[in-house]
Amino acid sequence: MIISLQELKLRAYQADVLQRTRKAFKSGFHRPLVVLPCGAGKTVLFAYMASQSQARGKTVWFLVHRCELLDQTIATFERFGIPLRTIHIGMIATYANHPERYPKPDFIIFDEAQHTASATWQKLIQRFPDAYVVGLTATPCRLDGKPLGATYDTMIVGISTHELIQQGYLSKYRYFAPSVADLSGLKRKGSDFDPESASELLMRRAVYGDVIENYRKYADGLQTICYCSSIKHSIAMADEFCKAGINAVHFDGNTPAAERRQIVQNFRDKKIQVLCNVDLISEGFDVPDCWCCILLRPTMSTALHIQQAGRALRPQPGKMAIILDHVGNYTRHGLPDDPREWSLNSKLPQHQEYKTDGTLAVKQCPECFFTFPSGPDHCPNCGAEIKKTRQEIENIKKIHMEEIKRHYRQKAAAAVREKSDISECRNMSEVMAWCKQHNRKPGYGWYYCKARGMTRA
Template sequence: MPNQSSRPKFELRPYQKAAIESVYEARARGVKRMVVCLPTGAGKTVIFSQLTAREAQERHVLVLAHREELLEQARDKLDRAMEGRVRVEIEQGARVASPEARVVVCSIRSLREERLKRLIQDRDIGLVIYDECHHATADDNRRVLAQLGAFDPHWRGTLLGFTATTTRGDGVGLDLVFQEIVYTRSILEMVRDDYLVPLRGYRVSTMADLRALTSAGLDFNQDELAEAVDIQERNALVARAIQELARDRRTIVFCVTVAHARNLAAALRLLGIPAATIHGEMKRDDRARTLENFRRGRWQAITNVGVLTEGFDDPGVSCIAMARPTRSQGLYAQCIGRGTRLAPGKEDCLILDFVDLSDLSLVTLPSLFGLPHALDLDGEEVGEARQQLWQLSLDFPGFEIEASEITLDEIKRRAESFDPLTMDINPEVMAISPHAWVSLGSAGLVLHFQRKRDRLSEMLILDSRRRGANKYQVYFDQEEVASFSTVEQAIEAVDYEIRKMGARPAETARDEAPWRHEPPSPKQIEALRALTPPRSATTAGEAVRYLAFARYARKRRFVRPPAR
């Protein structure tokens, strides 16, 4: 690539500069096929325009895209970046780039073998930019990349992919094409730094039944899904929720099929909400006219099937209604990204999750950011909810959220009233053991007893969360001594060892052992006061349970939020 000091006149954001530097650093290390992963609204086109402007001074650049709207957007932004210094043209359908074009924006679907051969014949391709590169693993797209020479070990060019998601609905990994993700930044980091708007969410439960649906890749079979959700009662519920929660927000509604989109638009219009439908089967001019009317406010809501998941730029959108349930995090992230861009007067984006009956985990706004998928944000901002749950996990070690629909306020209430001593032992454990095992929640179990007078010993069974023979690990006074595939096997082994130790261990391991009912020692009282939250105990048995729970119960159930 040419010298990095020659820059077009663009004011880059700090992370855009960092992304560009990461590309050059990776190329210097010999990486030829790389990915930059940035959320929608981060200005990916600005970044590759800068890279293109530098490269086009000495070599040619190809920009690959899938949708017509992406071609036009890329060409316009590249034109501005080039400032008239080099020609930028489109290769698609009837449009053929001239030999003088140093930057060619191509529809990858148009690049049949002979056409691509002609296009690259007299060009020295130094940089191939692949927009929305999560599509790259498809057979015909890999054929295009192979013909460009991207997989040739002696290729002198660089393949640079841009995407908002590195996951695909069919489960195929991008490592089939690319070698390395050289730069990435999350939505929450972008929101924290005021480059994207905060996301608020509501969970709306429906009675549509998805439990009998089959899979297609990592998501549902589309025909079966449409039959399950495109029903009058559900469409009416979706429309009412949009009316009540979105109010005057301009809203994009994601649907399953064209019929579903049309039916939902009709349900919205019945409630007096101006709504239109857009889909891939529409003529180009009709689609452009519909989108322009939506931008100008003639339509408050627009229902669509797939068309607006990529390449649609309308910063004024401030509500996304996910009327299309999905198991694909990649698809979900693409959809909600349509509402994250900054705009004058826009404070946030509202995400409406319509959650149907399913034995499988549907992606929701909370689950996308590592929170319980059944959490109802009830209008809360997801970044703030993440921060609050992180703090709760620190303030109330071992508190675990039940896998059922619940609001943040209810989680707080339960956490504040949580007492480890009230946790029940599994009845199957009580049935096979005479000893006073104590629950550590999902972490495991602990048992205290005396081998010598006035000296406690401890048997600990921890769930390693691994599979197989090493799932449950047994520790005796902090030293690992054995592992088992089931908790029952571990308990039986510990009970056997305690009986072998003699009468005192066996007797003091029982619930009725006198030491458990004696007052706590001054040292135990001091340790209890130092806990978060501070605890008090009336007996030594309660004290050791509190202290064991504080030591071993899992404290961090959520990923630490990015610091400001």
């Protein structure tokens, strides 16, 4: 029996994405990549699509890459009473390494599809070239900058994070970025920062104290996920929280699966206040009770930044999420709900720290460290005056000087438009404009002016 949209209660933006995905298939596309923000309900949406395919006698594989996501996906299907007759929910590695154990798929759904370029995923895709594929992701970008167009043939971009917040489907948030360590000497390893170098800088007594002090100042008592730079760092941070009387637990990929499930459940049941990890619960981890995220892992990955910050944005009545960025990730990637230009065929444009007018795109209050989009001249959080930084002032002066130079170049170009010979030029600006209009090299004009003692007007 086909499950109706009403029974699954798809939101308008989910139904829109579903229709556009169907249209893509009907138009001849074979592997669409669907982009929806963290918390937009991608699993619910494609649980519906999987049930529709099953009702038509098709075999569907719904594949994830972590056991926590596997549990959540199964729970979603159970919540809506979707039988698993020809729907198979499992781990990507298992299905890629042992596909003979399962019926051949007609339709494959990949969750967290930003990882599709990895060898395990490609192995599975290449084995079933005739299967229809949908990739689901909030962040269709890779740290190495390689686009996903080699696998997917069209992109369907849904509602934005900002719109979801405005419509109440995600929580509003307050972003604070108090620095706790000098990270100017941070080393790189490959495409990202070296986690050991970051850990060394952040595993200091004063840093631990500042992290805990800021937690108590901005998010005291809130259910919190703390993202650390390494396992060693995460273990130590959890220990420091506990010493301060704050119930915290560390877990990682080496933690036995059963214990990991119990830790996650204890966090959901509020038996654990702070959950420390590296990036185990960055992607797809759905905990509406998480009210705060602490970022202690500097990264060059926009996808990782969005995924981690987005964990706190699951909605709850009266919720105002808190994000504590102690490593300046906002300067590299912007805020969680900034607009972004996703593409299958080109890398994500680098976040621009400064706008075209020379001012910072994201500002920080020097008094309370509240971080917000540029605009107000007073802090929206505490009311303190926001003065322009020295660099902003220099940028504005430089832009102003460029505008003046452009004005004189345009004026000179207009003045020499009717002049047929260089001897008719009155100053160096006109000489250079004449050379440009007559395809003469700048050096010619410079020597002409030097010989005649001209100076730039």
